[in-house]
Amino acid sequence: MEFNEYQSLANRTLYGNEQVLTNLSLGLASETGQVVDLVKKYTFHGDRLNKDQLTKQMGDVLWYLSQVAEWADIPFDEVAKQNITKLNHKYPNGKPAK
Template sequence: MNFNEYQKAANKTLRGNEQVLTNCALGLGSETGQVVDLVKKYTFHGEELNREQLVKEMGDVLWYLSQIAEWNNVPFEEVADFNIKRLNKRKDAMLKD
Protein backbone atom coordinates (compact mmCIF):
# COMPACT_ATOMS: atom_id res chain seq x y z
CA MET A 1 0.00 0.00 0.00
CA ASN A 2 1.37 3.40 -0.90
CA PHE A 3 0.84 6.60 1.06
CA ASN A 4 -2.03 7.89 -1.06
CA GLU A 5 -3.85 4.54 -0.89
CA TYR A 6 -3.44 4.56 2.89
CA GLN A 7 -4.76 8.11 3.11
CA LYS A 8 -7.90 7.26 1.13
CA ALA A 9 -8.50 4.00 3.02
CA ALA A 10 -8.02 5.75 6.37
CA ASN A 11 -10.48 8.45 5.35
CA LYS A 12 -13.21 5.83 4.98
CA THR A 13 -12.94 5.22 8.74
CA LEU A 14 -13.35 8.90 9.66
CA ARG A 15 -16.44 9.59 11.75
CA GLY A 16 -18.16 12.92 12.07
CA ASN A 17 -17.88 15.93 9.85
CA GLU A 18 -17.73 18.93 12.14
CA GLN A 19 -14.45 20.33 13.34
CA VAL A 20 -12.53 17.50 11.68
CA LEU A 21 -9.29 19.49 11.51
CA THR A 22 -9.38 20.38 15.20
CA ASN A 23 -10.24 16.82 16.20
CA CYS A 24 -7.42 15.41 14.07
CA ALA A 25 -4.86 17.94 15.31
CA LEU A 26 -5.75 17.24 18.94
CA GLY A 27 -5.74 13.50 18.28
CA LEU A 28 -2.32 13.76 16.63
CA GLY A 29 -0.94 15.52 19.69
CA SER A 30 -2.45 12.94 22.01
CA GLU A 31 -1.22 9.93 20.06
CA THR A 32 2.24 11.45 19.63
CA GLY A 33 2.33 11.85 23.41
CA GLN A 34 1.63 8.15 23.78
CA VAL A 35 4.60 7.30 21.53
CA VAL A 36 6.76 9.68 23.56
CA ASP A 37 5.56 8.09 26.80
CA LEU A 38 6.53 4.59 25.61
CA VAL A 39 10.01 5.83 24.71
CA LYS A 40 10.34 7.71 28.01
CA LYS A 41 9.40 4.64 30.04
CA TYR A 42 11.90 2.56 28.07
CA THR A 43 14.69 5.13 28.35
CA PHE A 44 14.28 6.34 31.91
CA HIS A 45 12.18 3.76 33.78
CA GLY A 46 13.84 0.59 32.53
CA GLU A 47 10.66 -0.81 30.98
CA GLU A 48 10.75 -3.01 27.92
CA LEU A 49 9.82 -1.22 24.72
CA ASN A 50 6.65 -3.01 23.69
CA ARG A 51 6.97 -3.24 19.91
CA GLU A 52 3.30 -4.12 19.41
CA GLN A 53 2.15 -1.13 21.45
CA LEU A 54 4.65 1.12 19.65
CA VAL A 55 3.35 -0.01 16.24
CA LYS A 56 -0.23 0.60 17.39
CA GLU A 57 0.49 4.12 18.62
CA MET A 58 2.56 4.96 15.53
CA GLY A 59 -0.38 3.77 13.42
CA ASP A 60 -2.67 6.13 15.31
CA VAL A 61 -0.22 9.00 14.65
CA LEU A 62 -0.15 8.06 10.97
CA TRP A 63 -3.96 7.98 10.80
CA TYR A 64 -4.40 11.44 12.31
CA LEU A 65 -1.63 12.90 10.17
CA SER A 66 -3.12 11.40 7.03
CA GLN A 67 -6.51 12.88 7.83
CA ILE A 68 -5.07 16.35 8.41
CA ALA A 69 -3.52 16.03 4.96
CA GLU A 70 -6.79 14.70 3.52
CA TRP A 71 -8.78 17.58 5.03
CA ASN A 72 -6.40 20.01 3.31
CA ASN A 73 -6.45 18.15 -0.03
CA VAL A 74 -2.76 17.38 0.31
CA PRO A 75 -1.82 13.96 -1.04
CA PHE A 76 0.12 12.11 1.66
CA GLU A 77 2.67 11.00 -0.94
CA GLU A 78 3.38 14.69 -1.67
CA VAL A 79 4.19 15.23 1.99
CA ALA A 80 6.54 12.24 2.05
CA ASP A 81 8.25 13.22 -1.21
CA PHE A 82 8.70 16.85 -0.13
CA ASN A 83 10.13 15.75 3.21
CA ILE A 84 12.71 13.40 1.66
CA LYS A 85 13.84 16.05 -0.81
CA ARG A 86 14.23 18.58 2.03
CA LEU A 87 16.17 16.09 4.16
CA ASN A 88 18.47 15.23 1.26
CA LYS A 89 19.20 18.94 0.67
CA ARG A 90 20.02 19.33 4.36
CA LYS A 91 22.29 16.28 4.28
CA ASP A 92 24.05 17.54 1.15
CA ALA A 93 24.59 20.95 2.75
CA MET A 94 26.08 19.32 5.85
CA LEU A 95 28.45 17.22 3.74
CA LYS A 96 29.75 20.37 2.03
CA ASP A 97 30.78 21.90 5.36
Protein backbone atom coordinates in the same frame (compact mmCIF):
# COMPACT_ATOMS: atom_id res chain seq x y z
CA MET B 1 1.28 0.08 0.44
CA GLU B 2 1.60 3.54 -1.07
CA PHE B 3 0.96 6.62 1.06
CA ASN B 4 -1.96 7.85 -1.06
CA GLU B 5 -3.56 4.40 -0.91
CA TYR B 6 -3.22 4.41 2.88
CA GLN B 7 -4.70 7.91 3.04
CA SER B 8 -7.71 6.86 0.99
CA LEU B 9 -8.32 3.67 2.97
CA ALA B 10 -7.88 5.47 6.29
CA ASN B 11 -10.38 8.12 5.23
CA ARG B 12 -13.14 5.50 5.26
CA THR B 13 -13.05 5.62 9.05
CA LEU B 14 -13.07 9.41 9.45
CA TYR B 15 -16.15 10.92 10.97
CA GLY B 16 -16.86 14.29 12.44
CA ASN B 17 -18.44 17.66 11.97
CA GLU B 18 -17.20 21.10 10.94
CA GLN B 19 -14.56 20.90 13.66
CA VAL B 20 -12.90 17.83 12.16
CA LEU B 21 -9.52 19.57 11.74
CA THR B 22 -9.43 20.46 15.43
CA ASN B 23 -10.36 16.89 16.34
CA LEU B 24 -7.64 15.52 14.06
CA SER B 25 -5.02 17.89 15.43
CA LEU B 26 -5.86 17.07 19.04
CA GLY B 27 -5.86 13.35 18.24
CA LEU B 28 -2.48 13.67 16.53
CA ALA B 29 -1.03 15.38 19.60
CA SER B 30 -2.55 12.79 21.93
CA GLU B 31 -1.31 9.78 19.97
CA THR B 32 2.14 11.34 19.56
CA GLY B 33 2.21 11.76 23.33
CA GLN B 34 1.52 8.05 23.73
CA VAL B 35 4.51 7.22 21.49
CA VAL B 36 6.66 9.60 23.53
CA ASP B 37 5.43 8.02 26.77
CA LEU B 38 6.46 4.53 25.61
CA VAL B 39 9.92 5.81 24.70
CA LYS B 40 10.21 7.70 28.01
CA LYS B 41 9.31 4.59 30.00
CA TYR B 42 11.86 2.57 28.04
CA THR B 43 14.61 5.20 28.34
CA PHE B 44 14.15 6.42 31.89
CA HIS B 45 12.10 3.83 33.77
CA GLY B 46 13.82 0.70 32.53
CA ASP B 47 10.68 -0.77 30.94
CA ARG B 48 11.19 -3.09 28.03
CA LEU B 49 10.25 -1.56 24.70
CA ASN B 50 6.93 -3.07 23.70
CA LYS B 51 7.31 -3.02 19.92
CA ASP B 52 3.76 -4.22 19.36
CA GLN B 53 2.35 -1.33 21.40
CA LEU B 54 4.77 1.11 19.78
CA THR B 55 3.71 -0.06 16.32
CA LYS B 56 0.03 0.39 17.21
CA GLN B 57 0.60 3.89 18.56
CA MET B 58 2.68 4.86 15.53
CA GLY B 59 -0.15 3.60 13.34
CA ASP B 60 -2.55 5.90 15.18
CA VAL B 61 -0.18 8.84 14.59
CA LEU B 62 -0.03 7.90 10.90
CA TRP B 63 -3.83 7.78 10.67
CA TYR B 64 -4.28 11.22 12.19
CA LEU B 65 -1.51 12.73 10.08
CA SER B 66 -2.95 11.23 6.90
CA GLN B 67 -6.35 12.68 7.69
CA VAL B 68 -5.00 16.17 8.39
CA ALA B 69 -3.46 15.95 4.91
CA GLU B 70 -6.76 14.65 3.51
CA TRP B 71 -8.68 17.54 5.09
CA ALA B 72 -6.21 20.02 3.53
CA ASP B 73 -6.44 18.23 0.16
CA ILE B 74 -2.76 17.32 0.25
CA PRO B 75 -1.85 13.93 -1.24
CA PHE B 76 0.00 11.96 1.43
CA ASP B 77 2.62 10.90 -1.14
CA GLU B 78 3.41 14.60 -1.56
CA VAL B 79 4.05 14.97 2.18
CA ALA B 80 6.53 12.09 2.05
CA LYS B 81 8.23 13.32 -1.16
CA GLN B 82 8.66 16.86 0.12
CA ASN B 83 10.09 15.58 3.40
CA ILE B 84 12.69 13.43 1.60
CA THR B 85 13.62 16.37 -0.63
CA LYS B 86 14.07 18.56 2.45
CA LEU B 87 16.18 15.90 4.20
CA ASN B 88 18.36 15.39 1.10
CA HIS B 89 18.97 19.13 0.93
CA LYS B 90 19.66 19.43 4.65
CA TYR B 91 21.85 16.31 4.82
CA PRO B 92 23.33 15.78 1.34
CA ASN B 93 25.82 13.21 2.68
CA GLY B 94 23.27 11.22 4.66
CA LYS B 95 23.31 11.17 8.43
CA PRO B 96 24.32 14.38 10.18
CA ALA B 97 27.85 14.49 11.56
CA LYS B 98 28.25 13.75 15.25
